[in-house]
Amino acid sequence: MDLMRTKQLAKFAVPILSAFLLIYEVGNVYCATVHENSVDLHSLLDFKQGVNDPNGALRTWNISTHFCRWKGVNCSDARPWRVTGLNLTRKGLAGKISPSLGNLTSLDMLDLSYNNFDGPLPLLNRLQRLKFLNLKSNHLQGVIPDGLTNCTDLLFLDLSKNFLTGVIPPSIDSLSKLIGLRLGQNNLTGTIPTMLTNITTLQTLDLIYGQLTGKIPDELWQMPNIEELYLGGNNLSGGISQTFPNISSLQYLDLAINMLANTLPSNIGDALPNLVYISLAGNSFEGQIPSSLGNASGLFQIDLSSNNFNGQVPSSLGMLSGLIRLNVESNMLNASDNEGWDFFNALSNCRNLEQLSFTDNQLQGVIPNSVGNLSVNLQYLLMSENKLSGVVPPSIGNLTSLIELGLDANSLTGPIDEWIGKQENLTSLHLETNNFTGTIPLSLANLTKLTRLYLANNAFDGIVTPNLGRLQPLLELDLSNNNLQGSIPPELGNLKQLYILDLSSNKFSGAIPETLGQCQNLVILQMEQNVLTGNIPTTFTNLNSLSLLNLSHNALSGPLPAVLNDLKLLTKLDLSYNNFEGEIPRNGIFDNSTVVSLDGNAGLCGGAMTLRMRPCPVSHRAISVNRLIKILIPIFGFMSLILLIYFLLLGKKRSRRTSLSEPSFGEHFEKVSYNDLAQATRDFSEFNLIGRGSYGSVYRGKLKESKIEVAVKVFDLEMHGAERSFMSECEALRSIQHRNLLSIRTACSTGDNTGRVFKALVFDYMPNGNLDMWLHHKEDEKTPNYLNLTQRISIAVNIADALDYLHHDCGRTIVHSDLKPSNILLDDDMNALLGDFGIARLYLDSQSTYQGSVSTIGLKGTIGYIPPEYGGGGHASTLGDVYSFGIMLLEIFTGKRPTDPMFTDGLDIVSFVDRNFPDQIFQVIDVRLKEECNNLSRDNMVSEDTIYQLLVSLLQVALSCTRPSPSERLNMKQAATKIHAINASLHGWNEKKYASVDQ
Ligand SMILES: *[C@@H]1O[C@H](CO)[C@@H](O)[C@H](O)[C@H]1NC(C)=O
Numbered sequence: 001m002d003l004m005r006t007k008q009l010a011k012f013a014v015p016i017l018s019a020f021l022l023i024y025e026v027g028n029v030y031c032a033t034v035h036e037n038s039v040d041l042h043s044l045l046d047f048k049q050g051v052n053d054p055n056g057a058l059r060t061w062n063i064s065t066h067f068c069r070w071k072g073v074n075c076s077d078a079r080p081w082r083v084t085g086l087n088l089t090r091k092g093l094a095g096k097i098s099p100s101l102g103n104l105t106s107l108d109m110l111d112l113s114y115n116n117f118d119g120p121l122p123l124l125n126r127l128q129r130l131k132f133l134n135l136k137s138n139h140l141q142g143v144i145p146d147g148l149t150n151c152t153d154l155l156f157l158d159l160s161k162n163f164l165t166g167v168i169p170p171s172i173d174s175l176s177k178l179i180g181l182r183l184g185q186n187n188l189t190g191t192i193p194t195m196l197t198n199i200t201t202l203q204t205l206d207l208i209y210g211q212l213t214g215k216i217p218d219e220l221w222q223m224p225n226i227e228e229l230y231l232g233g234n235n236l237s238g239g240i241s242q243t244f245p246n247i248s249s250l251q252y253l254d255l256a257i258n259m260l261a262n263t264l265p266s267n268i269g270d271a272l273p274n275l276v277y278i279s280l281a282g283n284s285f286e287g288q289i290p291s292s293l294g295n296a297s298g299l300f301q302i303d304l305s306s307n308n309f310n311g312q313v314p315s316s317l318g319m320l321s322g323l324i325r326l327n328v329e330s331n332m333l334n335a336s337d338n339e340g341w342d343f344f345n346a347l348s349n350c351r352n353l354e355q356l357s358f359t360d361n362q363l364q365g366v367i368p369n370s371v372g373n374l375s376v377n378l379q380y381l382l383m384s385e386n387k388l389s390g391v392v393p394p395s396i397g398n399l400t401s402l403i404e405l406g407l408d409a410n411s412l413t414g415p416i417d418e419w420i421g422k423q424e425n426l427t428s429l430h431l432e433t434n435n436f437t438g439t440i441p442l443s444l445a446n447l448t449k450l451t452r453l454y455l456a457n458n459a460f461d462g463i464v465t466p467n468l469g470r471l472q473p474l475l476e477l478d479l480s481n482n483n484l485q486g487s488i489p490p491e492l493g494n495l496k497q498l499y500i501l502d503l504s505s506n507k508f509s510g511a512i513p514e515t516l517g518q519c520q521n522l523v524i525l526q527m528e529q530n531v532l533t534g535n536i537p538t539t540f541t542n543l544n545s546l547s548l549l550n551l552s553h554n555a556l557s558g559p560l561p562a563v564l565n566d567l568k569l570l571t572k573l574d575l576s577y578n579n580f581e582g583e584i585p586r587n588g589i590f591d592n593s594t595v596v597s598l599d600g601n602a603g604l605c606g607g608a609m610t611l612r613m614r615p616c617p618v619s620h621r622a623i624s625v626n627r628l629i630k631i632l633i634p635i636f637g638f639m640s641l642i643l644l645i646y647f648l649l650l651g652k653k654r655s656r657r658t659s660l661s662e663p664s665f666g667e668h669f670e671k672v673s674y675n676d677l678a679q680a681t682r683d684f685s686e687f688n689l690i691g692r693g694s695y696g697s698v699y700r701g702k703l704k705e706s707k708i709e710v711a712v713k714v715f716d717l718e719m720h721g722a723e724r725s726f727m728s729e730c731e732a733l734r735s736i737q738h739r740n741l742l743s744i745r746t747a748c749s750t751g752d753n754t755g756r757v758f759k760a761l762v763f764d765y766m767p768n769g770n771l772d773m774w775l776h777h778k779e780d781e782k783t784p785n786y787l788n789l790t791q792r793i794s795i796a797v798n799i800a801d802a803l804d805y806l807h808h809d810c811g812r813t814i815v816h817s818d819l820k821p822s823n824i825l826l827d828d829d830m831n832a833l834l835g836d837f838g839i840a841r842l843y844l845d846s847q848s849t850y851q852g853s854v855s856t857i858g859l860k861g862t863i864g865y866i867p868p869e870y871g872g873g874g875h876a877s878t879l880g881d882v883y884s885f886g887i888m889l890l891e892i893f894t895g896k897r898p899t900d901p902m903f904t905d906g907l908d909i910v911s912f913v914d915r916n917f918p919d920q921i922f923q924v925i926d927v928r929l930k931e932e933c934n935n936l937s938r939d940n941m942v943s944e945d946t947i948y949q950l951l952v953s954l955l956q957v958a959l960s961c962t963r964p965s966p967s968e969r970l971n972m973k974q975a976a977t978k979i980h981a982i983n984a985s986l987h988g989w990n991e992k993k994y995a996s997v998d999q
Pocket of ligand 1: 087088089109111132
């Protein structure tokens with residue numbers, strides 16, 4: 001065969017072969033033997049089409065494999081192959097749920113829970129075989145369609161944790177086989193439809209945290225199979241039917257935080273013989289606690305707190321041998337004689353009891369000796385704010401598992417040394433505001449886990465023993481208002497964690513120990529109303545956190561130490577009524593008459609005019625200009641911080657009421673009180689402080705009830721604009737949800753225990769901190785590895801997605817206004833979440849991109865990330881966010897902050913990159929990233945050229961976002977699309993990389 005013919009053959013063969021392949025492909029789609037049911041196939045493909053799938057969960061969904069093999073798809077066991085199950089829970093999917101799912105008529109299980117689907121619920125009325133439908137924890141909106149009630153085979157329906165509105169469809173009773181119904185944590189309104197109670201098969205009903213009103217239908221108490229009833233956190237009113245039928249199936253009953261009132265049916269415990277959990281907290285129930293509760297012998301948790309219950313606590317509760325938690329705090333329960341205290345003796349039988357709170361009731365008289373017979377597992381014993389008197393029985397020392405003991409605000413007397421000292425697990429001891437006498441026992445030093453020791457407002461006398469210095473974990477020590485005397489032991493200087501030390505109103509004498517200068521975490525130091533002598537130790541210059549220093553009404557003398565001017569955070573300095581003398585230092589805290597009190601020091605003179613002290617005799621040392629500058633600059637720079645801390649801490653000073661956390665209810669919902677948050681964050685201790693922002697501080701903490709680690713953002717309402725900031729953030733976060741936005745766990749807007757308004761937001765704690773820490777950690781710090789290329793790009797994708805959503809996809813336009821790496825938080829898996837909506841702006845007109853309706857007054861942001869047009873009086877705009885985003889991208893890939901000292905003389909981070917773009921970009925990227933890239937190409941994982949292209953594309957996006965003129969910038973949707981494309985190309989070669997490893 002000659003060459004010519006071969007060539008000709010090839011010419012024909014190639015197209016023929018292609019045609020074959022084409023036919024084969026098409027065959028794959030339509031050929032009945034491969035994909036028997038084309039309706040199911042197309043429904044699934046339609047569904048996939050509408051889904052945004054950032055993690056590639058639906059990667060296997062392509063027509064070259066039979067759909068029955070696709071991930072998440074289950075099919076019937078025999079032909080014809082039909083889709084019977086679709087399980088895509090927790091796959092990070094977003095977008096709308098395609099109505100074509102409604103064509104999968106053989107479906108019996110659909111689980112799309114824990115994704116980010118939005119839009120309305122799909123119409124599923126044709127799914128006659130559906131037994132299990134779970135759409136929990138998405139962003140679904142709109143009403144529950146009536147059509148859903150056509151799925152009459154449904155056994156489980158879970159639509160909880162969405163944004164559904166409207167009423168519960170009255171036709172819900174068509175779902176007559178339903179076993180579990182969960183509609184909680186939506187915005188459902190209206191009443192609980194009586195028809196619902198016709199579903200006699202129902203075992204679980206969860207309607208928590210909605211806006212349901214009206215009465216609980218009496219018929220609900222007649223549902224024959226109901227086991228779990230969660231109605232907490234609504235606006236339900238009325239009472240519970242007094243003719244309470246027997247519901248032997250009911251185990252969990254949660255009616256907490258509603259507006260329910262009246263007395264409880266007296267037979268409640270007999271009628272609910274299998275009850276294990278009851279929470280009625282936060283209602284207005286009144287009358288006696290029914291003694292029949294003691295007959296529900298399986299009860300492990302009873303929470304009746306914050307109601308109006310009166311009378312005696314029934315001693316029948318002692319029959320509940322499985323009881324773990326009993327909380328009746330904040331009621332009007334009384335005990336005035338032996339009979340009234342019977343319940344307390346009876347509780348000795350509850351050998352599993354761990355938490356017991358009677359705080360804020362009317363218990364009267366002596367604590368029974370039987371306190372020592374309470375469960376050895378008891379961890380919380382709270383009897384604060386009652387009318388207890390007499391001596392505390394020493395047998396209380398038997399309770400060696402105690403973590404917190406609250407006996408404060410009673411009238412208890414006698415010494416405490418007979419019983420304190422054995423409870424070596426105590427972390428909080430509240431004995432303040434009683435009439436305790438005697439010395440502070442040596443044995444207190446055994447309580448080496450103690451973080452809070454409150455002995456204030458008693459009649460303790462004698463000296464403070466040096467061994468208190470052994471209580472190293474101590475955070476708060478309040479010995480004020482006793483008769484303590486002698487000198488202050490220098491050993492207190494060993495308490496390095498201490499942030500509140502109050503020794504005021506005693507008879508302490510001698511000098512203030514220099515060692516106190518070692519307590520560098522001190523925020524509040526009060527020693528007023530003693531007889532201290534000498535001067536203020538110069539070591540106090542080390543107390544960098546100090547906000548309040550009160551040494552008034554002592555006998556201190558000498559010149560006022562200028563070192564106090566070094567305490568940048570000091571906001572209240574009271575040195576009045578001492579014997580200080582000489583000229584008052586100028587140009588620091590002493591110039592601020594609203595902060596400093598110097599009255600009653602006859603020898604002082606001069607100082608700022610506003611102090612109105614007598615002038616000093618002429619001629620004294622002049623203050624150098626240098627010093628002036630040194631002092632002024634930091635003072636003004638720190639002004640806002642100072643105010644912040646001052647109000648934060650002073651506001652809480654007197655709020656020591658001990659309390660078991662406010663009622664929590666349902667399985668997922670938390671309602672938190674001021675006390676819970678105070679407890680979680682160790683009274684908002686500096687120790688737990690993880691950040692400060694313009695309107696408040698963020699603390700790390702652990703909610704006691706749920707044991708969940710949280711970040712608590714406390715708004716400082718004294719700061720101008722903070723209230724608005726709280727509202728703004730609440731509003732922004734209330735209405736939106738996205739996997740890359742840090743969402744609110746709960747909010748708390750209440751009074752603290754001094755009555756001061758307190759507002760806080762609670763977020764999930766992000767264990768990996770923020771992006772700033774990762775980009776700029778120092779070599780010697782213990783932070784994990786630096787961020788690699790893949791992580792950096794994935795973070796960029798996450799942020800872009802979050803902003804794209806805020807700007808374009810959440811129904812209205814939200815401008816974040818304060819984008820910077822410290823507002824980007826990283827979760828367990830290093831996914832980035834955008835946080836801090838304190839100055840977010842909402843635009844009602846979703847069209848507006850540049851022109852907002854918000855004035856520039858109060859426009860804020862962070863230097864380095866603020867777009868140039870804001871400086872010129874521009875409006876906050878989405879394109880302003882785009883600019884900040886661009887700056888952040890540059891920071892992520894160059895490793896340089898926009899405020900790096902190298903950026904001076906007209907060079908900024910943008911021009912720095914721009915000048916080297918595109919040829920010299922390896923000159924500007926983060927050295928560690930460069931190293932990684934070098935390694936990648938050296939190991940032949942990927943060619944140098946590919947990496948180069950990738951970095952060029954990334955920096956190109958960043959530069960296109962940071963153009964000086966807003967109109968020249970990309971919008972967020974464009975930027976996000978580009979970054980997604982770059983990410984996809986990166987994953988392209990990652991897959992190759994793994995493939996080559998596999999071989
Ligand atoms: C869906 O899959 C998850 C595990 O991926 C499983 O825990 C869950 O029970 C499944 N849902 C149903 C309804 O089977």
